[in-house]
Amino acid sequence: MLDLHVHLVGHNDREANRENIRAFLDEASRRGLKEIGFADHDYYWEQMNFPLIREVAKDYPQLNVRIGLEAEYRPNEEARIKHLLEQFPFDFVIGSVHEINGWAFDIPEEEQKHWEQDADVLYQRYFDVVTQAASSGLFTTIGHFDLIKIFGVRPRTDILVLAAEALTAVAKHGLVLEVNTNGRYKPVQEFYPEQCLREEIQRRGIDFTLGSDAHCAEVVGRDLDEGIELLRQMGVHSIVGFLRLNKVRYSLD
Template sequence: MCMPLVTGEVNTQKNYCCPISIEARGVKGIQEIGFSDHDEYLEGINEESIASLRTRYTDIQIKLGLEVSYRPGREEEIKAAISRLPFDYLIGSIHDLDLWMFDHPDYRSGYSSWDMAELYRKYYSVLERLALCGLFDIVGHLDVIKVFGYRPEGDLLPFAEPALQAISSAGLVVEVNTAGLRKPCAEIYPAKELLARCFELNIPVTLGSDAHLQNDVGRDLAYARELLFQTGYRSLMTFSQRRRCSSLL
């Protein structure tokens, strides 16, 4: 069974896309894997190493992506960065708000300064701008603002709805990212109710394990596939040279 597009981060300068990571996918039934480091490590991405792996592992589709940390005002910088290599796909994601790195354990105390409803409104307003900027193919870890388990009371969908509408109108793909299951929130990105709304809005999806470690390559993708099937999805999107293709779930 094909489990497309495992988005992960292993930088060139830290054994980027090392063969053992490719071989780790064998026990997980993965037939396509994407290496998508963060844009701050762009200088370390070695296109030749990807070409070498493609020659060595002819039974698996190996893709090169980039996960870009979006913040308003970075658009021109991002345009320059993404033009430097022939990426198969580009993931836009949010890792900070006004330079507060809300998803990093060292800055977790910053949540105490926020009203949670206001924080979620702020996060999703930036996500809406990400969706409409026209630079990306995929929205990464859509509701990562929940990473440490801080949430406003009540229904979360109203906070996310404008961003989801923007994602739909922009024709973007949402990454179903299993890394949240390994975080304090202990929940997949996006949450079930947000994923259900994505399905209602005909937003296509792809799969990602967001692996920073070898043992996390493909981790929990079987659970993610089952969740997608229960939600109503029957297909996934994969990418090649920034063109997307549908594949059976």
């Protein structure tokens, strides 16, 4: 079991100090994880302390501690992200779309706007940006692939049609998609991505990883046993972690 989407500093809620790193690694150990991957939001770059994570990780030899980043993908900021990624030898990089043309759509204050616009157009605009993210060559992983459903708005058109181009880009570039369990605690109350997308992802031969999207230590590994069970029931035989941008495969059999 692995959790490759964990926010040590949350939304700038705490420092990346020894005590806080230990709290995350203790919880990962308690839950029996084999691998944990820190992936803080790139907004908090200045607060990160990768060398200290490496140092504290030495006290947890049974745990593969990976260091990644959750980068905000904006189409006109690829150079900025590329520059960040050159600063550290990351194990994995999650590209996430939380914004459409400068509209930070996933915060609670923005829910009303979701209901006011055409759902198909909303989904199309979102997946257009995801397609660009997947084609950018910057990432190993796309975060919460169908985040646009966060408030429960559903498109009229088949989601497999709306997401087709993005999935093609993900497959073409060998990217990985996460079963992100955090969606259950949002208004939509289900994991990202939804079941029919998970089935299509598997059909296309795209690899899965797992992420709790924990923004505090208590939530590390949350519901991932259920995520694994869902994948097993679909006939998925392995999931992937990362080491220095290379996939490391874990068998589910």
